[in-house]
Ligand SMILES: Cc1cc2nc3c(=O)[nH]c(=O)nc-3n(C[C@H](O)[C@H](O)[C@H](O)COP(=O)(O)OP(=O)(O)OC[C@H]3O[C@@H](n4cnc5c(N)ncnc54)[C@H](O)[C@@H]3O)c2cc1C
């Protein structure tokens with residue numbers, strides 16, 4: 001099954017229209033519909049609910065297609081109007097500026113389907129599927145390979161772009177192929193080699209191609225109880241070493257190997273350091289948590305402060321893993 005076949009609630013209605021509408025995420029009242037679909041394009045849609053940090057301003061325009069056709073129509077809509085396109089997964093590695101994002105934000109989290117093929121041991125998923133849900137589903141089937149991914153609150157698409165990883169495993173280790181859509185509407189199936197993977201990076205970062213689906217090689221046939229037990233162990237370890245009780249983006253910085261960013265930041269004396277509502281987490285210094293009411297600028301300025309202090313003390317440049325979207329100039 002493909003994404004287009006999977007979407008029962010396909011965006012399939014007729015021509016462009018507009019109507020008055022009010023939702024929790026729409027500041028303005030006008031909703032435009034993507035031509036030839038029933039996909040709403042919301043204007044001035046607040047993005048704070050769509051990022052794990054729970055901060056950030058509005059998208060000029062926001063659309064969440066449920067199938068490939070609607071995704072293609074979204075790109076066409078942007079191209080015809082010369083709009084900048086920004087892709088959003090689950091927003092769990094993003095810092096959206098308080099001023100928001102101009103152009104069209106395309107959220108891929110509603111692209112859904114998954115297929116565990118017992119003949120090949122391959123799991124094929126649409127970009128919007130939740131990585132931790134897949135990890136639990138694989139474990140319950142007795143399929144090994146995704147135990148590490150539990151607790152990473154992103155989508156399959158975001159994981160392919162970020163090369164998400166934990167416990168010495170990462171997406172690149174098991175990716176068979178990823179399907180990507182270019183702004184001109186071309187669909188390509190790429191191998192891990194073509195995606196140029198290394199630690200927490202891929203050639204898709206900073207580009208304009210959208211991941212639509214991914215195929216992962218897993219290992220079926222194990223005792224489900226054993227795979228679930230390992231998965232639970234990973235989750236338990238996370239909960240004891242990482243702060244899950246406040247909004248965050250996970251690790252803020254990549255580890256500047258051979259050092260770990262958390263160790264460097266703690267040794268610099270910054271644990272608990274706070275700017276506005278943003279705090280260097282007490283449990284793990286490479287996490288910045290929103291203690292309540294943080295602005296994106298608080299988090300941004302804390303990131304800059306940490307970089308400055310670590311540079312002064314260790315002569316090491318900490319490189320952010322978190323993706324910053326929007327304008328931050330003059331924030332601090
Ligand atoms: C509590 C917590 C724990 C975490 N632990 C880990 C961890 O252990 N390991 C780890 O690697 N990460 C971790 N993260 C970070 C984050 O979950 C991962 O980076 C995740 O892969 C991001 O996926 P996403 O769908 O949320 O992507 P987003 O944050 O929405 O986007 C990330 C980037 O990918 C792009 N993107 C997203 N979807 C697509 C798509 N379909 N096509 C093209 N581009 C796209 C975006 O434009 C952006 O540049 C953690 C985060 C949190 C909040």
Ligand SMILES: NC(=O)C1=CN([C@@H]2O[C@H](COP(=O)(O)OP(=O)(O)OC[C@H]3O[C@@H](n4cnc5c(N)ncnc54)[C@H](OP(=O)(O)O)[C@@H]3O)[C@@H](O)[C@H]2O)C=CC1
Pocket residue numbers: 052053130132133136137150151152153154243244245246247248249
């Ligand atoms: N600090 C932050 O900024 C954020 C932290 N998080 C945290 O990230 C983690 C991942 O988030 P989330 O996406 O909710 O993923 P979870 O791992 O909590 O759940 C994902 C899916 O897996 C299922 N599941 C959970 N536990 C089990 C289990 N023991 N056996 C079988 N299935 C299970 C859940 O089912 P069901 O729905 O039935 O429970 C859910 O459908 C969570 O710990 C969450 O609290 C998430 C977002 C932001």
Ligand SMILES: C=C(O[C@H]1[C@H](O)[C@@H](CO)O[C@H](OP(=O)(O)OP(=O)(O)OC[C@H]2O[C@@H](n3ccc(=O)[nH]c3=O)[C@H](O)[C@@H]2O)[C@@H]1NC(C)=O)C(=O)O
Pocket residue numbers: 165166167168241249250251252253254255260261262263264266283284285286321
């Ligand atoms: C959370 C993320 O990924 C995580 C992933 O979940 C975990 C588990 O595999 O390993 C990485 O964390 P990490 O390198 O900080 O792992 P940890 O084991 O917590 O810490 C490494 C070392 O730093 C020390 N440490 C950590 C935090 C701290 O405040 N102080 C400190 O001294 C620890 O004692 C340990 O000796 C990933 N982070 C990066 C940047 O690679 C993410 O990318 O968002």
